[in-house]
Amino acid sequence: MKDSTIISIKGLRKTYPGVVALDNVSLDFKQGEVHALVGENGAGKSTLVKILSGAVIPDEGEFTINGDCFKKISPKDSRELGIELIYQELNLVPALSVAENIFLGNFYGNGLLVDFKSMRQKTLDLFKQLEVNIDTRAIVSNLTVSLMQLVEIAKSLVNDSRVIIMDEPTAPLTVNEIGVLFKLIRKLKEQGVTIIYISHRLSEVFEISDRLTVMRDGNIVATKQTKETTREELIKLMVGRELSETFVRPEKKLKEVALEVKNLVNEDIHDVSFSVRGGEILGIAGLMGAGRTELVRAIFGADKYNKGEIFVDRKYVKISGSPNKAVQEGIGLVPEDRKEDGVLIELSVRDNITLPILKRISKFGVINRKQEEAILEKYKGRLEIKTPSFKQLVKNLSGGNQQKVVLSKWLASESKVLLLDEPTKGIDVGAKQEIYQLINDLAEEGLAIVLITSDMEEMLGLSDRIIVLHEGNYMGSIERKTDFTQESVLDMASGK
Amino acid sequence: MQRIRTSKLYKLVGKNLIIVLLIIMILGFSFMTQGFATTNNFFNLLRQCSIMGIVAAGISIVIIAGGIDLSVGSSISLYTVVTSILITSGLNVFLACVAGIILCVLIGFVNGLIVTKTKMTPFIATLAMMQVLRGIAFTITGGMPIYGLPDEVKTLGQGYIGVIPVPVIVLVLVFAVATFLMSKTYLGRYLYAVGSNVEATRLSGLNTDRIKILSYVIAGFFVGIAGLITMARIGAGQANAADGMEMDVITACVVGGISMAGGIGKMPMVIVGTIVIGVISNGLGIMGVSTYGQLIFKGIILILVVGVDSLRANYIQGSE
Numbered sequence: 001m002k003d004s005t006i007i008s009i010k011g012l013r014k015t016y017p018g019v020v021a022l023d024n025v026s027l028d029f030k031q032g033e034v035h036a037l038v039g040e041n042g043a044g045k046s047t048l049v050k051i052l053s054g055a056v057i058p059d060e061g062e063f064t065i066n067g068d069c070f071k072k073i074s075p076k077d078s079r080e081l082g083i084e085l086i087y088q089e090l091n092l093v094p095a096l097s098v099a100e101n102i103f104l105g106n107f108y109g110n111g112l113l114v115d116f117k118s119m120r121q122k123t124l125d126l127f128k129q130l131e132v133n134i135d136t137r138a139i140v141s142n143l144t145v146s147l148m149q150l151v152e153i154a155k156s157l158v159n160d161s162r163v164i165i166m167d168e169p170t171a172p173l174t175v176n177e178i179g180v181l182f183k184l185i186r187k188l189k190e191q192g193v194t195i196i197y198i199s200h201r202l203s204e205v206f207e208i209s210d211r212l213t214v215m216r217d218g219n220i221v222a223t224k225q226t227k228e229t230t231r232e233e234l235i236k237l238m239v240g241r242e243l244s245e246t247f248v249r250p251e252k253k254l255k256e257v258a259l260e261v262k263n264l265v266n267e268d269i270h271d272v273s274f275s276v277r278g279g280e281i282l283g284i285a286g287l288m289g290a291g292r293t294e295l296v297r298a299i300f301g302a303d304k305y306n307k308g309e310i311f312v313d314r315k316y317v318k319i320s321g322s323p324n325k326a327v328q329e330g331i332g333l334v335p336e337d338r339k340e341d342g343v344l345i346e347l348s349v350r351d352n353i354t355l356p357i358l359k360r361i362s363k364f365g366v367i368n369r370k371q372e373e374a375i376l377e378k379y380k381g382r383l384e385i386k387t388p389s390f391k392q393l394v395k396n397l398s399g400g401n402q403q404k405v406v407l408s409k410w411l412a413s414e415s416k417v418l419l420l421d422e423p424t425k426g427i428d429v430g431a432k433q434e435i436y437q438l439i440n441d442l443a444e445e446g447l448a449i450v451l452i453t454s455d456m457e458e459m460l461g462l463s464d465r466i467i468v469l470h471e472g473n474y475m476g477s478i479e480r481k482t483d484f485t486q487e488s489v490l491d492m493a494s495g496k
Numbered sequence: 497m498q499r500i501r502t503s504k505l506y507k508l509v510g511k512n513l514i515i516v517l518l519i520i521m522i523l524g525f526s527f528m529t530q531g532f533a534t535t536n537n538f539f540n541l542l543r544q545c546s547i548m549g550i551v552a553a554g555i556s557i558v559i560i561a562g563g564i565d566l567s568v569g570s571s572i573s574l575y576t577v578v579t580s581i582l583i584t585s586g587l588n589v590f591l592a593c594v595a596g597i598i599l600c601v602l603i604g605f606v607n608g609l610i611v612t613k614t615k616m617t618p619f620i621a622t623l624a625m626m627q628v629l630r631g632i633a634f635t636i637t638g639g640m641p642i643y644g645l646p647d648e649v650k651t652l653g654q655g656y657i658g659v660i661p662v663p664v665i666v667l668v669l670v671f672a673v674a675t676f677l678m679s680k681t682y683l684g685r686y687l688y689a690v691g692s693n694v695e696a697t698r699l700s701g702l703n704t705d706r707i708k709i710l711s712y713v714i715a716g717f718f719v720g721i722a723g724l725i726t727m728a729r730i731g732a733g734q735a736n737a738a739d740g741m742e743m744d745v746i747t748a749c750v751v752g753g754i755s756m757a758g759g760i761g762k763m764p765m766v767i768v769g770t771i772v773i774g775v776i777s778n779g780l781g782i783m784g785v786s787t788y789g790q791l792i793f794k795g796i797i798l799i800l801v802v803g804v805d806s807l808r809a810n811y812i813q814g815s816e
Contacts, residue, residue, distance in 0.1 A: 302699055327701025341699050344692045346759050355689055355700045358682035365681040409700065 005064075006031045006163060006194050007052065012061035014047055021047040022058070023218040029163070034185060034195045036205040036226070039215035039238055040428040041398050045198050048215070049165045052196075053085035054078035066162075084156035085165040090148050092155075094141035099123040101140055102155045126154050130184055146177040146288060153184060164188065165196040170204060171426060174288040174454055175490065182208055200428055202231055203457065214238055239430050252464060254279045257314065258448035259331070259417045261299060264308035268294035269472045271308075276417070276448040281439065283451050283463030285489045291472035292452045293336055296419040299450075300333040301326040312417065327356055332410030334403070336421040336452075342406045343394045350376055350390035352405050356413040379408035383438060400431025407438065417448045424458065436462060456486045468492040513804055514751060514765065517797070518772050525779035532782055539661055545774030546663035547572075547722050547729070548744055549767060553674040554718030555742075556749045556766045560678070561711035562691035562758035563611060563618040568719050569741035570629035571600050573734065575723025577633045580642040580733025589649060596727075597720030603629065604716020608709030626742070633735040642733035653728025663725050667767075670718060675763040677714070687711055692759025747794060748773045751801050772797065 007029040014022040022044045029035050037045045050056040052063070054075035062071050065081050073081070092101045099120045100107075108115040108122075123136045132150050140148060149169060156164050170178045185195055185208055199205055205212055206226060214221040214237040221237045255278030264272045269291045276282045284292045298305045304321035311317065312329045319325045323333070335341035343352050354361065354372055361371045376390050383404040387397055394402055403423060410418055420439070424432045439462060443449050453459050459466065466489060468475040475492045478484060509516055526533035551568050558565045579596035583589055603625070610621045655662045678684035689697040690707045698704045726737055752769025754761035773794060780790045 300699070323699050324701050324703050333699060335699060340693070341696050344689055344696050344759075346692050347688060351685060351689065355685070355697070355702070358685055362682045365683060367680060367682050367685070413701075 004031050005029065006066060008064040009048075010062050010064075012048070012051060012058045012063065014051065014056060014058045020218045022051075025061070025215075025218070025220055027213060027220060027223065029194055029196060030211075031162075031194055032189055032192045033210045034189055034197055034208055036197045036199065036209035036212040037215060038199065038202070038205055038212060038234065039221075040430060041400075042217075043215040043238075044218040045215055046167065047218075049085060049167065049196060049198065052078065052083055052163075053165065055085075079159060082160065082162035083165065084159070084161040084163070085167070086149075086152050086156055086169060087167055090145075090152055092140045092148055092152060094139075096140060097136065098134055098138050098140060098143070098151055099136040101151060102126070102158055104155070106158075122158075123154070126157060130154060130157075130187070132180065132184075144288060146173045149173065149177075150180070150184075153181075157188075161193065163194045163196065165198070167198045168200065168426065169197075170199065170201060175456065176287055178204070200426070200432075201455070202234060202429075205234075206231065216240055235429060252279060252443075254464075255446055258312065259299075259450070260311040260314070262309040262311070264295070264298060264305050264310070266294070266298055266303060266305040268303075269298060269305075269469075272469070272472075272474045274467050274474070274477070276450055278416070278446045278448050279443050280464050281443050281449045281451055281462050283453070283459045283466040284469060285459060285466050286469035286493050289471065290469040290493065292469055293421055294472070295469065296333060296421055296450060296452060297335075299326070300331055300419055302333065302335075327413060327415075330414065330416035331419065332413065332415035332417070333419045334406050334410070334421060334423050336425065338399070338402055338406065338425070343402050345395040345402075346393060348391050348393055349385070349387050349397070349405055352394055353379060353408045353412055356409060375412050379412055382411075383408055384434065398428070398431065400427045400434065403427060403431075403435060404438075407435075411442075415447070417450070418442065419450045421452045422454065423451070424453065424455065456489070459489070460484060460486065470495040514753065514768050514772060514801060517801065518768060518775065521772070521775050521779065525775065525782070529779065529782045532779055535659070537778070537782075539659065539664065541774050541778040542664045542667070542771075543661040544778060545748075545770050546661070546667040547725050547738070548741065548748060548773065549667045549770040550670045550718055550722040550725065551741065551745045552748045552752070552766050552770050553670050553763065554715035554722075555745050556752070556754045556761060556763065557674065557678065557687060557718075558618075558711045558715045559746075559749060559754050559756060560691045560758060560761050561687040561708055562694060563708060563711060564622060564746075564756070565604075565607060565712060565715055566619065566622040566742045567603065567607060567625035567629055568715070568722075568745060569738040570626045570633065571603050571716070571719045572723040572726050572738035572741065573633045573736065574603075574629045575600055575720060576727040576730070576733040576737050577637055577642065577735055578733070579723070579727055580645060581636070583646070583649070584642060584644045589646060593649070593724050596723055597717065600720030600723060601713055601716040604712040604714070604719070605709060607716075608712035611712070612705040612708050630735070630739075637733065637735045639735055643731070645727070645731055645733075649728050650731050651728070653725050653731070663729070666721065666725060670721060671763060671767050674718070678763050683707075683710070688759055690758075744773060744794075747798050751798060753805075 005028045009025060009027045012022050012025045025044070025048060037048070039045055047056055051058050054073045054077055057072045062069055093104060099116065102123050103119050108119050120136045127134060132154070134147055134151065140151065143151070169181060173181060188195060197205070197209055209226045211223060212226050213223040214234065216238060257275045258278045260275040262273050272295055274282070284295065286292045294303065297303045299310060301319040301321055301323040309316060310319055312331065317325065317329045319329070339345055350372070353376060358367060361368050361375070385404045385408065386401050394405055397405065424435050427435065439449060451459070451462060464480055465477060467477040468489060470493055475495070478488055478492070531537055555565055555568060575596045578599060579592050582592035582595060607622055607625055610616060611618045652662055657665060678687065686702060686707045689702065690704050694704050727733060730737060748769040749766055750756065751772050752761070752766040754766060776793050776797065777790055780793060
């Protein structure tokens with residue numbers, strides 16, 4: 001039972017104009033296993049699973065599901081065969097309730113009226129089985145992202161799915177919530193459900209998967225038992241070269257205090273004070289809802305604060321509610337939602353990077369193109385942004401390069417303080433390394449850096465000091481010299 | 497090989513669909529009618545669509561910055577009424593014309609203020625403004641035209657410099673200014689940025705409200721100029737002037753590739769969009785098709801252009 005193959009793929013090939021997305025890929029998935037797919041962006045993972053979900057039609061090859069052989073399937077076929085794909089972008093209808101979303105497309109009822117009562121009951125049963133606790137009447141847009149994720153998974157179980165494909169399911173989750181998700185995955189596995197798990201986070205892959213397949217440039221590089229491989233080997237297979245994922249810690253020379261926050265208060269944060277020196281990387285830790293993002297947004301003026309004072313270079317600045325002022329004072333924010341808030345995705349690399357400094361490089365309102373070009377060249381070289389030209393639209397860049405565009409924007413405007421909110425979210429392993437290196441370099445040059453990340457290794461590896469928030473309250477700070485461990489951070493973050 | 501070649505042609509045509517369409521229409525009308533392909537008619541055509549073009553330059557800036565302005569037609573009518581009254585009551589002609597332009601700029605400013613400060617959707621805010629302004633124009637005049645404008649004013653609408661009608665020269669100047677503004681100045685970049693993503697622009701440290709208001713103010717300025725030309729052409733102040741113009745203008749913008757979602761579009765293409773609408777009106781007019789019949793064509797062209805464009809966008813996205 002345990003070793004029987006549920007999906008068998010043979011010689012799949014898919015090309016797009018100019019790109020081979022999949023090149024003669026063959027792979028088996030067994031019943032009841034958690035099979036991780038790993039690889040850098042563009043390796044072909046998403047194309048592969050989209051073929052199984054019926055969203056993409058392959059050029060060549062075939063695949064067998066439950067013994068039936070197909071050349072292609074429709075999304076409807078895929079569902080009927082018991083395959084569910086949970087997308088990175090959540091596919092819930094925000095305006096409907098939890099129960100309605102779960103039964104979307106197959107509402108209970110008599111054809112005229114909807115039987116909400118039994119839908120809610122069925123949803124409740126499902127949640128009990130999964131040991132999650134969500135109000136079935138709640139409107140989805142009011143839920144946190146992590147709860148939405150759980151609803152999405154529950155939704156995939158309504159149809160007695162046999163294969164659930166999860167594409168970066170933990171990206172929006174905090175440590176605790178990842179724990180809940182993993183418990184759920186183990187439960188499903190016991191019930192004989194196959195999980196195909198796509199993730200950039202290798203620690204998770206090692207924790208949850210039974211087997212893993214490494215993809216690179218549309219090819220399968222290796223399929224291994226998770227137990228029989230190591231992190232280093234995996235990274236080497238993924239990027240095709242040696243790459244250290246260790247955090248290099250340069251000798252630090254801290255400067256004067258660059259940013260000081262005193263008794264900041266608004267709806268989400270209650271009396272938070274801290275300071276960062278030039279050259280220092282300060283981590284802000286906390287669970288979901290701890291107010292980390294809200295804190296940096298308030299400092300940057302993206303949201304208002306009611307009380308409190310902010311000093312930049314020891315000078316009192318009145319920023320509340322005005323990013324304009326924050327930027328003038330030399331503060332830059334790399335927001336959590338890169339595509340919505342960080343970059344202007346429909347505009348060019350050029351338009352994005354020089355946006356805050358356009359006025360400065362203009363004369364009588366006319367942009368000095370030469371000066372602009374020089375600035376762009378400088379940061380393209382320095383951050384190694386991979387783009388064919390500065391006119392390239394940002395939406396056509398990889399996640400890592402998009403993030404470099406955001407960073408370039410703040411470097412070009414000569415920020416003294418950088419607020420980084422999940423700077424490596426959705427970025428592949430190789431590019432992550434470059435971003436780490438960059439953060440360290442910037443600190444070395446004397447910038448003060450405030451870092452928020454849900455990736456504990458990242459937090460512990462990069463930060464010089466960590467302050468911890470819990471439900472908007474300042475819980476304390478942890479020095480690198482003393483107790484710099486995941487346990488001590490989590491202890492404090494859980495409000496103990 | 498064959499496939500690659502066809503897809504290249506497909507791309508080329510797809511990218512320049514409007515221009516291809518314009519050429520086809522011009523050729524079509526030239527063969528089908530006697531009077532279309534003459535120098536005289538060429539300038540006549542341009543003069544006919546000059547006012548629409550000047551307004552289109554203004555509206556497209558508003559649309560690029562993420563808004564819409566439905567009040568342009570009413571602004572023009574109010575311009576003709578107010579300026580005519582000022583002139584006939586003895587004010588210096590030049591000052592009266594400038595006062596009218598200032599009025600339109602103020603209207604733009606108020607539009608911008610309402611949109612940014614109340615967070616009302618621009619469609620509703622300017623729809624309301626459209627009704628208010630038209631109402632004022634009719635109330636002032638009681639619906640009667642105001643005659644008695646001096647000839648030097650009428651020259652602006654009816655005269656020629658060489659063979660070229662004055663409104664066409666104004667049209668070209670307006671587009672030169674608008675194109676320069678949108679492609680060379682930092683303000684142009686700001687306008688694109690705000691229309692593309694307000695929040696990301698705000699988080700880049702720009703004052704997005706101010707930029708949005710400015711887009712309406714600039715449009716107001718162009719609308720003022722269009723008001724002046726309108727008044728000069730009809731030689732009077734009329735409360736029903738430029739009635740329903742906003743729809744033609746928006747059609748011209750969209751046909752010219754201005755995205756209603758904001759942030760996308762090029763000024764030079766707006767003039768092409770304007771000429772497309774002009775060619776339809778002029779060519780069908782020569783063929784004896786009524787204005788109602790012309791409406792059908794304009795609608796079909798709009799569906800064709802936007803439909804093909806959105807199919808193309810989906811095709812490109814699907815292949816990524």
